[in-house]
Structure formats: C-alpha cells, structure tokens
Amino acid sequence: MKADSPKTDQKGRKILREALKVFAKEGFRNADVQVIADLAGVGKGTVYRHFGNKEQLFLATSRHCLTEAGEFIQREVLSGRDPIGFADEIGAVPLLRRIATAYAQHYQRQPEAVEIMIQERSEFRETVFPSHLMHRAEHREGLDELLRRAVERGELRAVDVTQATDAFADLLFGTVVNGCLSGGKTSLVARVEGAVELFLHGLAARDE
Amino acid sequence: MKADSPKTDQKGRKILREALKVFAKEGFRNADVQVIADLAGVGKGTVYRHFGNKEQLFLATSRHCLTEAGEFIQREVLSGRDPIGFADEIGAVPLLRRIATAYAQHYQRQPEAVEIMIQERSEFRETVFPSHLMHRAEHREGLDELLRRAVERGELRAVDVTQATDAFADLLFGTVVNGCLSGGKTSLVARVEGAVELFLHGLAARDE
Amino acid sequence: MKADSPKTDQKGRKILREALKVFAKEGFRNADVQVIADLAGVGKGTVYRHFGNKEQLFLATSRHCLTEAGEFIQREVLSGRDPIGFADEIGAVPLLRRIATAYAQHYQRQPEAVEIMIQERSEFRETVFPSHLMHRAEHREGLDELLRRAVERGELRAVDVTQATDAFADLLFGTVVNGCLSGGKTSLVARVEGAVELFLHGLAARDE
Amino acid sequence: MKADSPKTDQKGRKILREALKVFAKEGFRNADVQVIADLAGVGKGTVYRHFGNKEQLFLATSRHCLTEAGEFIQREVLSGRDPIGFADEIGAVPLLRRIATAYAQHYQRQPEAVEIMIQERSEFRETVFPSHLMHRAEHREGLDELLRRAVERGELRAVDVTQATDAFADLLFGTVVNGCLSGGKTSLVARVEGAVELFLHGLAARDE
DNA sequence: CATGAATGAGTTTTCATTCAT
DNA sequence: TATGAATGAAAACTCATTCAT
Structure with a gap:
C-alpha cells in the first residue's frame, strides 16, 4: 500500500516504462523478461524482486x-x-x-x-x-x-x-x-x- | 486423386473445430498444437501437414x-x-x-x-x-x-x-x-x- | 544380383541420380527422402520399395x-x-x-x-x-x-x-x-x- | 565481474570435452545436445548459453x-x-x-x-x-x-x-x-x- | 539488495517409415 | 505395384524462475 522508498521506486518506474514498450511490441507471451531487464538497465533478478513474476509485472x-x-x-x-x-x-x-x-x-x-x-x-x-x-x-x-x-x-x-x-x-x-x-x-x-x-x-x- | 473438399476435408474440419476451442481457451501463444491434435484424434504431423505451422493454423x-x-x-x-x-x-x-x-x-x-x-x-x-x-x-x-x-x-x-x-x-x-x-x-x-x-x-x- | 527388369530399372536409375544430387548437397542426415522422390518424379513409397530405407538408398x-x-x-x-x-x-x-x-x-x-x-x-x-x-x-x-x-x-x-x-x-x-x-x-x-x-x-x- | 578464462571456463572446457566425444561418435547431425549436456553434468540451457547453438558448439x-x-x-x-x-x-x-x-x-x-x-x-x-x-x-x-x-x-x-x-x-x-x-x-x-x-x-x- | 549464471520443463517442427487404397 | 496421407519419435531451442555470490 505504502509507496516504495523514493529512491528505489525510480528503478521500479524504469522497469515499468520498458515493460510497457516490450509487452506492447511483443505481446505478453512473446515478451522476454530478460529484454525488459536489459532495457531498464537492471538485472533480471531485480525485476523479479520488484514484481514477483512475469504475470504480475504485466498486470502492474x-x-x-x-x-x-x-x-x-x-x-x-x-x-x-x-x-x-x-x-x-x-x-x-x-x-x-x-x-x-x-x-x-x-x-x-x-x-x-x-x-x-x-x-x-x-x-x-x-x-x-x-x-x-x-x-x-x-x-x-x-x-x-x-x-x-x-x-x-x-x-x-x-x-x-x-x-x-x-x-x-x-x-x-x-x-x-x-x-x-x-x-x-x-x-x-x-x-x-x-x-x-x-x-x-x-x-x-x-x-x- | 480425390477431391479435398467434400469428404476428406472432414479431417481438416475436425482439426479446425478443435483448434477453435483450444485457441479460444488458451490463447494463441499458450495453445499447444499437441493438444489440438489429440482432441482432433489425429497425429501432430497431420496438423502440420494440413496447415503448415501454428500461425497458419490459427489464421485458418x-x-x-x-x-x-x-x-x-x-x-x-x-x-x-x-x-x-x-x-x-x-x-x-x-x-x-x-x-x-x-x-x-x-x-x-x-x-x-x-x-x-x-x-x-x-x-x-x-x-x-x-x-x-x-x-x-x-x-x-x-x-x-x-x-x-x-x-x-x-x-x-x-x-x-x-x-x-x-x-x-x-x-x-x-x-x-x-x-x-x-x-x-x-x-x-x-x-x-x-x-x-x-x-x-x-x-x-x-x-x- | 540379377539386374532389375529393363523397364523398372529405369526408375531406380532416376532415383539414384536424384539421390546423388540431394545427398551431395544436403548431406546424408539433412537430406529429405521426399525431396528425392519429388525430383525423381515418383512417390515416396516407391523409393522405399526400391531401396528399403534411407541408409540403403545412400549406400546404393x-x-x-x-x-x-x-x-x-x-x-x-x-x-x-x-x-x-x-x-x-x-x-x-x-x-x-x-x-x-x-x-x-x-x-x-x-x-x-x-x-x-x-x-x-x-x-x-x-x-x-x-x-x-x-x-x-x-x-x-x-x-x-x-x-x-x-x-x-x-x-x-x-x-x-x-x-x-x-x-x-x-x-x-x-x-x-x-x-x-x-x-x-x-x-x-x-x-x-x-x-x-x-x-x-x-x-x-x-x-x- | 570475474574473468572468464581461468577458473569459470572450467565449465566451458568440460562441455567442449564431452562435445568432442559425442560429435566424434555420432556425427554432427546425429549428436544430441542433451546427451552432451548430461555428460558434462550441466543443464541443456547452459550449453546453449555458452555456445549459442549446436552449430557453434560444433565449430568451437x-x-x-x-x-x-x-x-x-x-x-x-x-x-x-x-x-x-x-x-x-x-x-x-x-x-x-x-x-x-x-x-x-x-x-x-x-x-x-x-x-x-x-x-x-x-x-x-x-x-x-x-x-x-x-x-x-x-x-x-x-x-x-x-x-x-x-x-x-x-x-x-x-x-x-x-x-x-x-x-x-x-x-x-x-x-x-x-x-x-x-x-x-x-x-x-x-x-x-x-x-x-x-x-x-x-x-x-x-x-x- | 542486486545480480546474472544455471536450469529444465515445455513447445514447435521435422521427417523416416508405414500402410490403406 | 505405386502412391502419398498419416504418424509420432526425436531434437533444437527458449525463457521463466531460482539462488549462490
């Protein structure tokens, strides 16, 4: 419920921004989480830490x-x-x-x-x-x-x-x-x- | 030798019928061609023989x-x-x-x-x-x-x-x-x- | 040992001729018997009738x-x-x-x-x-x-x-x-x- | 972060060693990457991560x-x-x-x-x-x-x-x-x- | 916390071989 | 005897997810 720390949230925002592009271009199933991570400039693990799994990332x-x-x-x-x-x-x-x-x-x-x-x-x-x-x-x-x-x-x-x-x-x-x-x-x-x-x-x- | 539309097409029809169900239920990416083949009561190869690949099957x-x-x-x-x-x-x-x-x-x-x-x-x-x-x-x-x-x-x-x-x-x-x-x-x-x-x-x- | 009938052998020759091209171009494993049959203008079954299987066809x-x-x-x-x-x-x-x-x-x-x-x-x-x-x-x-x-x-x-x-x-x-x-x-x-x-x-x- | 050659390369070496055996025994086309992975004691994905695809593995x-x-x-x-x-x-x-x-x-x-x-x-x-x-x-x-x-x-x-x-x-x-x-x-x-x-x-x- | 190497289940696709016509 | 539709075993390759560092 509470917002993330003002610093870390930056990273979440960035991931979301790139996820938007990739999901839109490739579709949910075809999208590669690695690509999103790369574009966001973070490790794949970080994506999973922030959003749990691919589905939740999409939903977010x-x-x-x-x-x-x-x-x-x-x-x-x-x-x-x-x-x-x-x-x-x-x-x-x-x-x-x-x-x-x-x-x-x-x-x-x-x-x-x-x-x-x-x-x-x-x-x-x-x-x-x-x-x-x-x-x-x-x-x-x-x-x-x-x-x-x-x-x-x-x-x-x-x-x-x-x-x-x-x-x-x-x-x-x-x-x-x-x-x-x-x-x-x-x-x-x-x-x-x-x-x-x-x-x-x-x-x-x-x-x- | 035999025409493809009237009788033999039966098999293609059956595949299409089952493909409709599976694609509708699972979505294109998530659908498994094997499942379609099984439901249609044919071998997987038959599906490919008739429709070329998954995409063309979907389009058909x-x-x-x-x-x-x-x-x-x-x-x-x-x-x-x-x-x-x-x-x-x-x-x-x-x-x-x-x-x-x-x-x-x-x-x-x-x-x-x-x-x-x-x-x-x-x-x-x-x-x-x-x-x-x-x-x-x-x-x-x-x-x-x-x-x-x-x-x-x-x-x-x-x-x-x-x-x-x-x-x-x-x-x-x-x-x-x-x-x-x-x-x-x-x-x-x-x-x-x-x-x-x-x-x-x-x-x-x-x-x- | 004895040569095939003078007529049928023609077909075997043709198959062999095309097999040579295909095997040479694609390699044994990569060669497709269907392609050989098509080029030879015969059914796939005929190739198998004449040569038994792919390996024997190659050896022939x-x-x-x-x-x-x-x-x-x-x-x-x-x-x-x-x-x-x-x-x-x-x-x-x-x-x-x-x-x-x-x-x-x-x-x-x-x-x-x-x-x-x-x-x-x-x-x-x-x-x-x-x-x-x-x-x-x-x-x-x-x-x-x-x-x-x-x-x-x-x-x-x-x-x-x-x-x-x-x-x-x-x-x-x-x-x-x-x-x-x-x-x-x-x-x-x-x-x-x-x-x-x-x-x-x-x-x-x-x-x- | 760590260099790839001295210690970590161990895994790549092992894969290569087993690939040599399998390719030599079975031939390129007949070789199964899964077998190589098994013999090397790694997952199939690891082989692909290291060498890209079967052809590149062979060439390596x-x-x-x-x-x-x-x-x-x-x-x-x-x-x-x-x-x-x-x-x-x-x-x-x-x-x-x-x-x-x-x-x-x-x-x-x-x-x-x-x-x-x-x-x-x-x-x-x-x-x-x-x-x-x-x-x-x-x-x-x-x-x-x-x-x-x-x-x-x-x-x-x-x-x-x-x-x-x-x-x-x-x-x-x-x-x-x-x-x-x-x-x-x-x-x-x-x-x-x-x-x-x-x-x-x-x-x-x-x-x- | 962040990372990215490792994994292997899951899918598509191919093709030798068979066999009913 | 000739055919080619049907089959399914086999294999390449991908990628979500985990976890040791």
Whole structure:
C-alpha cells in the first residue's frame, strides 16, 4: 500500500516504462523478461524482486497505464473540479465529448497502452472497461450517476443509464482499438470524436 | 486423386473445430498444437501437414470463424435477398438492427469466435473490422453504399458515411468483446441491441 | 544380383541420380527422402520399395558412384586391356599417372561423388579406399600386384608395396577431397597430377 | 565481474570435452545436445548459453581440436624454436618428418579429432588444411616459406612449393583419415611415416 | 539488495517409415 | 505395384524462475 522508498521506486518506474514498450511490441507471451531487464538497465533478478513474476509485472504495467490514462483524462476534463458538479454546470453532453476527446488524445499519444489493454483482455480475460473514464471512478458508478442526473434534467433522452454507460464505454474501446491501427489516415481523435457525435445525436433522421 | 473438399476435408474440419476451442481457451501463444491434435484424434504431423505451422493454423481458424459468421449473418439478415435492394425496401435502420442482432446472436452462440477475434488483433495486429457484417462485403463498401443511399433518401441524417460505418463497426466490436465476458447478467443480444438503439437515435435529447 | 527388369530399372536409375544430387548437397542426415522422390518424379513409397530405407538408398548411391568411377577409370586407363599386362608393357609409373589423371578427371566432372565419398566416411566410418582405382580390383590386390612386379622389374624402388598402395590411395583421396573445394584456382586434375609427380619422384633432392 | 578464462571456463572446457566425444561418435547431425549436456553434468540451457547453438558448439569443438593439435605439434617439433631457423639448422626433410610424426602421434592419441575434422569437411564444406602443421602458421605461408628456402638451398628438388605444400598436407590428411580406421593393424604413426618417406624420396627408381 | 549464471520443463517442427487404397 | 496421407519419435531451442555470490 505504502509507496516504495523514493529512491528505489525510480528503478521500479524504469522497469515499468520498458515493460510497457516490450509487452506492447511483443505481446505478453512473446515478451522476454530478460529484454525488459536489459532495457531498464537492471538485472533480471531485480525485476523479479520488484514484481514477483512475469504475470504480475504485466498486470502492474497495465495498472500503471490505467492510472496514467485516468490522471490525464481527469486533468484534461475536470481540471480539478468535481465531475458531477461540473456536469451539472456545463452539461453532460459537453462533458462526454471532453471525456472522449481526452481519451482519444491519451491513446493517440501512447498507442502502446492500447496494446496493453488488448493484451490484458486477450490473455487474462479482463473486462476492458475504460474505468479510468472518470476521476477515481474505478467502478463506473461515477458515469452512471452523471448520466442519471442528466436524464432527470432532460438533457439526455430517457434511456437506461447502465446500458448507456456500457455502450459509451464499448464505443470508445472499439474505436480506439481499431482506430490506432488505421495508420495515419485519420487521427484517432477525429475518429473518436466522429463516433461520439453520432452516438450523441443518433444516426437516424429525427423526424421519424 | 480425390477431391479435398467434400469428404476428406472432414479431417481438416475436425482439426479446425478443435483448434477453435483450444485457441479460444488458451490463447494463441499458450495453445499447444499437441493438444489440438489429440482432441482432433489425429497425429501432430497431420496438423502440420494440413496447415503448415501454428500461425497458419490459427489464421485458418480465424478465417473459418469469419466465414461462418458471415454466412450466418447473411442468412439471418437477408435470406438471400440483395442487401442494397433489401435496405431500400425495409429501410436502413431496420436493416442495421437486423445486422446487429444477427451479429450478436452469432457470437452469443459461439463465444469462442470472439476470443479468436481478439487474439488475432492482439497477436497479429489485424484490424478487426467485422467485415462479415454484410453479404460478400469483405471490403465494407457494401455498408458504405447502403448508408449513402439511406442518407440520400433522408432516412439517415446527413453524416459522413465512412465515419458512420466505422463507428457502427467499432460499436459492435467493442460491445461484443466486452459483452461476452459479462457472465450471464444480460444477454449479449440485449446489450448489442441496446447499444445500437442508442447509436441510431442518439443519447442526447432531441430538442437541443 | 540379377539386374532389375529393363523397364523398372529405369526408375531406380532416376532415383539414384536424384539421390546423388540431394545427398551431395544436403548431406546424408539433412537430406529429405521426399525431396528425392519429388525430383525423381515418383512417390515416396516407391523409393522405399526400391531401396528399403534411407541408409540403403545412400549406400546404393555410393556404390553407384563407385561403379561409375571404376568404369570411367577402367575405360580411360586400360581401354579393355589387362592391367597387369598393360603395366608390364608401358611401365607402372605411366600407368599410375594415367590412373591418377583419370581419377581426377572423373571427380572433377562429378564433384557430387566426392561429397558422397566424404559423407560415407563421416557417417558410416567406411574406409575410403578408392577401390575403383583399378579394373575390377574391388579389393586393391590388383594395385599391390602391379607394384610388386614393377619393383621386381626395378622400375620402382624397393618399397613395401602395401605401404605404397596405401600411400598412393591416401594421396589421391586427400587431394581430391581438398582439391574439389578450392574453387576454380587450379583444376583438380592439375592438382592431382602435381601431387602424384611429387609422389613418384620425391620431394627431396636425389644426391642425398 | 570475474574473468572468464581461468577458473569459470572450467565449465566451458568440460562441455567442449564431452562435445568432442559425442560429435566424434555420432556425427554432427546425429549428436544430441542433451546427451552432451548430461555428460558434462550441466543443464541443456547452459550449453546453449555458452555456445549459442549446436552449430557453434560444433565449430568451437573443432577450433579447440585444431588449437590443441597445433600446440602439440609445435611443442613436439620445435620445442620453442623458430620454424624457419630450425629448418635451416636441421634441414627441411628432417623437419617435415618430425611434423608428420607429431601429426600422426597427435591424431593417434586423439582419434576423435579426426572425426571432427571429417565432420567439418562433410557438413560445412570447410577446406581441411592442416593449418596447425606449423607454429602459428594458421595460413600455411610458414610451410611455403620453409620449402622455398630448402629448394634454394638445394635440399629439395626444384618444385613448385605451393604444389608441394598442398600435396604434403593432402597426403597427411588422407593418410590420417584412412589410417585411423584401419584398426590396430599398423599404427597410424607408422603409416604416416611410411607415406611421408615415399613422398620425400619418390616411388620411382632414380636411375630412370 | 542486486545480480546474472544455471536450469529444465515445455513447445514447435521435422521427417523416416508405414500402410490403406 | 505405386502412391502419398498419416504418424509420432526425436531434437533444437527458449525463457521463466531460482539462488549462490
């Protein structure tokens, strides 16, 4: 629970940074712990001392990515304000847009994190809920609550908020996973923003 | 001397069937070809004789999944009719709904195929475009065209059809990948249908 | 003992011809019987029907090479005459020269046979006595006898003929094995002839 | 941290020693690295850690044999003296005799090394020049120079020294390769010495 | 604590040989 | 008699993990 000593932690950070690169490039199974150790400039034993085994190293890497993503999004979207209050202030729709944009920006800047996300799903069958969507909302309740209030307020249609949260997360996930492969055609940000706009306003004509 | 497809192919089919199970359960790297051979009731050499190596075996498995999915969806959605003409007849929105439902039904029935899809993305960096969404639309042009006509007809909002196609595919992909893990809570079909409904009509209230 | 049917033997010949190429190029262990069968245009089973197993196929190839070499040398050197009588007629020294030259010519024309010879020594520990040095002298007695008479006649120094035969054979063997690798610098024939000349007349000055 | 040569190398030495036995007995292709590891009392991984792969292990073995042979011959023949100077002193003919004898002694004592030599030729097509014939003469120039001076001095006949060097080496090689198989009949040393004597003084009678 | 040499279980792949057709 | 699909024993090589220094 407690942070490592300020000095040693440096080493852990370095290992994690290199592990990210290697896992992203090679995949979990194919990655060689020796390579990670070498890149981090430490002995293999040190890696094992810090993280126990390869699996835990991967999981730590994944957690680290999530934390970083969460922090980035929180910073970009909220700038320290309370999400629920902020939503009430600027509206849920603009907030969801900001979330999506920040989300895309982050993964555009760090495509390796997408690979980690996918690896975790594929190797460990972990649900890929972009839990870092909201500040500290490791358990999605934040998003649910936000939507609920917006529905009550009439800003959003009267939908099942659980379903809506799932759909929003699934859309972001799917877009980022496929979008980060599509070379340089469109930026990931543009793709995500386009998709979210459709999601917000619907594909069907409204007069129907 | 004898043709390979009708009867003899039986053995290849069997191998593919078991490979699907094993790859889905263990993941590509972790899967042991020996296990596949044993389950298929053939020698390991036979597997290699048929598929060359592990990678090609996996790719063949993946292709097989895609083909089956495509055939199922085609059957369910179109029943032999021409997709474009059919869309003109019943409307693009109902057609997209049918596609999504069939898509979900298929993967609900065969969750292993989802794992294969994810493995392929994770191991081989293959874009996961649900190319089998439409009959013979191995190149998504079908869906694009369908949407284009619906936009002209005024059935859909005047959106960028390329973006819309991407978003629709990404949404299906994301929902299926995450949905098939969520135990039995909600059926995958319900989740997908809910998500698509949102996508079609929008999350935001219309008066905005 | 009896030759195969005049028709089927054709097939055996073809197999042997291709086996020679493959064994020479790949080495005994590394050679793939399937490749030989393919090149010979027959099924793998046919190869086994004709030669029993890989080892016997190799040995048959080797024997075939030896036979061909023997026949060539016999033709070149003796033109049908009796070796002993012929030596009495033209002298042992000229005869040994002719043998060496023919020997070198043969292996220069068919370097694969050198590889086979080496493989046999290396894989099966067979003494590599160029038994084909003389017509029908599969058992070197021919050469011994020839030298013995030349010694008696005073043509050759009073040496141990057994030793001399061995040395002559060893020299030819060593020269051919190393000479066929030395690219195109000197022809194998020149190298062998040079070596034999030294062997005949000695390296040391005669006044000693 | 610690040097690799003096003490730790012990393990590498042991592996090499056992590899020599196994390669000699089984041949390169037929040899099983596991067996070598077992005999050396180390894990298979250790063998691979030290030598990279089977081929490099073999090549290291071969190099080791050559080094040992070279050192032995140098010691026996020269006892630390300069080869050229020594030849001037005792004469080239006695020196060549000493070389041949030492050469034969070495391989008589270590017949495995002959097998390695043959394997290398057969598997890797390496020219088998007994480069270790002379002290530090990894490039035969030593022998060439030695003969040149002896020719000038009138000790040897006016022959092409390059040809003579080749012939001498080929003769030694051929004799050793065939001689070490001939059971215990004659010692390898006797066979080589006999062959070299013939080579030095010629087979033909001198009056011719 | 850090290190990296040592280990050996685990996997892929090859190919000689067989045998049903 | 000819074939080539099927087989599985065999072997090279890798790499997570341990532990003596």
